[in-house]
Amino acid sequence: MSIATPETTPGSAPDPAPDAERPRTGRRVHRAWWVAAVSFVALVGAAAFRATPSVFIEPLHDEFGWSHGTISAAISVNILLYGLFSPFASALQERYGIRRVVSIALALIALGSGATVFMTASWQLVLCWGFIVGIGTGSMAMAFVATITNRWFIARRGLVSGILTAGGAAGQLVFLPLVGLMVEGPGWRSASVLVSLTALAMVPLVLLVVRDRPEDVGLRPFGAGPDYTTPAVSGSGAARRALGSLWRASGSRAFWLLAGTFAICGASTNGLVGAHFVPAAHDHGMPLTAAASLLAVIGIVDMIGTVFSGWLTDRFDPRHLLAVYYALRGVSLLALPTLFAGDVKPPMLFFIVFYGLDWVATVPPTIALCREHFGEDGAVVFGWVLASHQFGAALIAWGAGFVRDATGNYDPAWFTAGALCALAAVMSLALKRPAAPAAATA
Numbered sequence: 266m267s268i269a270t271p272e273t274t275p276g277s278a279p280d281p282a283p284d285a286e287r288p289r290t291g292r293r294v295h296r297a298w299w300v301a302a303v304s305f306v307a308l309v310g311a312a313a314f315r316a317t318p319s320v321f322i323e324p325l326h327d328e329f330g331w332s333h334g335t336i337s338a339a340i341s342v343n344i345l346l347y348g349l350f351s352p353f354a355s356a357l358q359e360r361y362g363i364r365r366v367v368s369i370a371l372a373l374i375a376l377g378s379g380a381t382v383f384m385t386a387s388w389q390l391v392l393c394w395g396f397i398v399g400i401g402t403g404s405m406a407m408a409f410v411a412t413i414t415n416r417w418f419i420a421r422r423g424l425v426s427g428i429l430t431a432g433g434a435a436g437q438l439v440f441l442p443l444v445g446l447m448v449e450g451p452g453w454r455s456a457s458v459l460v461s462l463t464a465l466a467m468v469p470l471v472l473l474v475v476r477d478r479p480e481d482v483g484l485r486p487f488g489a490g491p492d493y494t495t496p497a498v499s500g501s502g503a504a505r506r507a508l509g510s511l512w513r514a515s516g517s518r519a520f521w522l523l524a525g526t527f528a529i530c531g532a533s534t535n536g537l538v539g540a541h542f543v544p545a546a547h548d549h550g551m552p553l554t555a556a557a558s559l560l561a562v563i564g565i566v567d568m569i570g571t572v573f574s575g576w577l578t579d580r581f582d583p584r585h586l587l588a589v590y591y592a593l594r595g596v597s598l599l600a601l602p603t604l605f606a607g608d609v610k611p612p613m614l615f616f617i618v619f620y621g622l623d624w625v626a627t628v629p630p631t632i633a634l635c636r637e638h639f640g641e642d643g644a645v646v647f648g649w650v651l652a653s654h655q656f657g658a659a660l661i662a663w664g665a666g667f668v669r670d671a672t673g674n675y676d677p678a679w680f681t682a683g684a685l686c687a688l689a690a691v692m693s694l695a696l697k698r699p700a701a702p703a704a705a706t707a
Contacts, residue, residue, distance in 0.1 A: 296479065297417040297487035301425055303474040304413050305432045307367060310467035311374055311405035312436020317460060318343070318394065320444050320557050322544045324453045325390070333544070335387050337666025340540050341659040342395030343402070348531070348655020350403030352648030356506040357404075358412050359645070362477040366404055371464045371471070373401030379461035382454040401464075411632050411644040416478050420488025422636075423629050427575020430628040431568040441564065445557030510645040519638045522696050523631060523650050526587060528657030529689040530627050533594055533682040536658030538563075538620070541665045545675045550607030559609065559617050566621030574626035583630030587693035590630075594623045595686030602676045638699055 318340045325336055358366045377397030384390055410429040414422045440460065447456040479486050485493050514520040539560075546556035577586055597620040604613045635650060636643035665678040 295487045296476075296482060296484055300417055300475055301413060301429060303470055304409070305429055307371065307467045307471050307475075308405060308409070308429060308432030309436040310371060310464045311402055312432065312440075317378075317440070317444050317456060318540060320441065320448050320456070320543055320553060321453050322540075323547060323553065324448055329385075329387070331387050331390075333666040333669050334663070336390070337540065337663050339387070339390045339394045340666075341663040342391055343399040344531075344536060344540075344655050344662055345659035346396060346399030346655075347403040348652040348658070350400050351651045351655075352507045352511065352645050353504060354404040354409070355412055355645045355648040356504070356510075358409070358477075359506060363409075363412065364472055364475050364477060367409065367471050367475070368468050370401045370404030371467050373404070374398055375461045375465040377401060378457050378464065381457045410628070411635070411647045414632070415636065415641075415644050416486065418487045419493070421579070423575040423578035423633060424572070425575065426629045426632050427572040427578070430575075430625050431571040436564075441561040442554070442558050445554040449554060507645055507648070510639070510642045511649050513642065514639055514646045514649065517638060519634070519696055519699075520646065520650070522692050523634060523638075524653035526591065526689040526692045527627070527631060527650050527654040529591070529685045530631075531654035531656070531658030532661040533598060533686050534624055534658070536661040537598075537665055537678055537682050539658075540662045541669070541675055541678070544669070546605055548669075548674065549605040551605070551609070555609060559613070562614075562617050563621035563624055566618050567624035567626075570622035570624065570626045571628065573622075575629040578629040578633050582698070583633045584693050584696045584698065586630045587627055587696075588690045590623050590626050591686045591689040591693060594620065595683045595690070597623070597683075598679050598686065599683035602674075602679050634696065634698075 318336075322333065322336050325331055326333065354366060354370070377393045380397070381390070381393045384393060410426055413429060414426045418425050440463070443459070444456045447453075447459065476482055542560055543553060543556040546559070547553055574586065574590075597616055601616060601620075604610075604616050606613070631650065632643075632647055635647040639646040661678065661682065665675055668678050669675055
């Protein structure tokens with residue numbers, strides 16, 4: 266289906282672009298950039314809740330007497346559902362529209378976070394943190410980034426995917442120190458209410474600015490030429506589209522390598538560092554607010570690293586970028602157990618900067634490889650690759666909590682994650698790029 270163009274009279278030259286795409290006075294910013302900006306803000310709101318569990322572990326343990334393993338189990342359910350729901354959310358966005366799905370997702374995050382203030386039993390923690398917020402954040406997962414970049418951009422896809430991915434880090438940056446202060450001041454319930462209101466405030470902005478496709482407002486994607494044709498929209502149901510994409514991708518060696526490396530990515534970032542860095546630092550005498558601030562600094566540095574990674578992805582082989590990222594991450598995690606102390610020392614600051622540059626720098630090259638190998642199925646396939654990311658994260662989030670209960674420290678978890686990153690570097694180099702772009706699929 267091609268984009269409609271304005272009617273012309275016989276003998277007249279056709280307009281090169283629709284009226285909505287042609288500026289009337291001066292040069293206007295393409296609407297794709299406004300959609301990307303609002304998507305970034307929405308991702309920040311969704312990431313706000315994901316910044317809170319690591320700060321909540323000790324307060325919940327102190328108030329309710331729940332073990333680290335029990336609390337970590339609720340975090341694991343959240344992480345797992347975040348990944349498992351992602352490919353279905355991507356397919357739902359294809360079928361019912363980005364605005365509708367993202368608005369409902371933000372409302373679920375607000376509901377789940379707000380409901381935690383009333384819980385009195387650990388199963389309620391699993392329900393609120395695990396299931397409700399897990400589904401909400403899964404609908405706002407990195408597959409959402411792939412959908413926005415695939416639909417609204419032809420040029421600068423790597424850069425945009427890097428910027429949007431950094432939205433999660435920005436959420437951590439903005440909210441984590443504040444959440445830490447509120448936990449030590451008014452308490453964790455006040456922090457939960459803040460996160461709930463923040464997610465809810467994003468909904469009107471999404472409804473006002475975001476559109477499902479540039480064609481809805483008479484535009485082509487940013488960077489598209491006059492011969493661009495709109496990809497056909499799948500008429501199948503969301504579940505059928507998601508499962509069909511998985512079936513087609515599962516026959517590819519590239520899919521399993523991408524899924525395996527991204528599982529290790531999840532284990533070595535939000536599953537371990539995101540969930541357990543603050544309590545691990547607290548074990549060595551560091552105050553919660555100081556540890557939370559360090560994790561927030563990772564968010565600051567990560568914004569730089571991820572955007573730069575997107576820029577690099579537009580220019581270099583994504584496989585080689587992934588290999589470098591995983592190797593460097595592994596080295597930093599192997600060194601981490603020796604850096605913990607009661608206060609913040611220069612070696613720990615060096616780790617924070619070094620590791621932070623790599624936090625989610627893997628996302629832009631992974632999205633690019635999914636698009637190269639799987640064409641129009643790329644966003645949905647990336648949702649399944651993300652599911653493996655969250656499976657790895659959930660497994661180590663749960664395992665690290667029980668390691669802490671059994672041994673009194675997190676050292677075995679750090680060493681395991683470092684070794685896995687070395688394996689991911691080798692797997693990245695084993696990927697083969699397709700000889701030609703994948704054919705579009707409905």
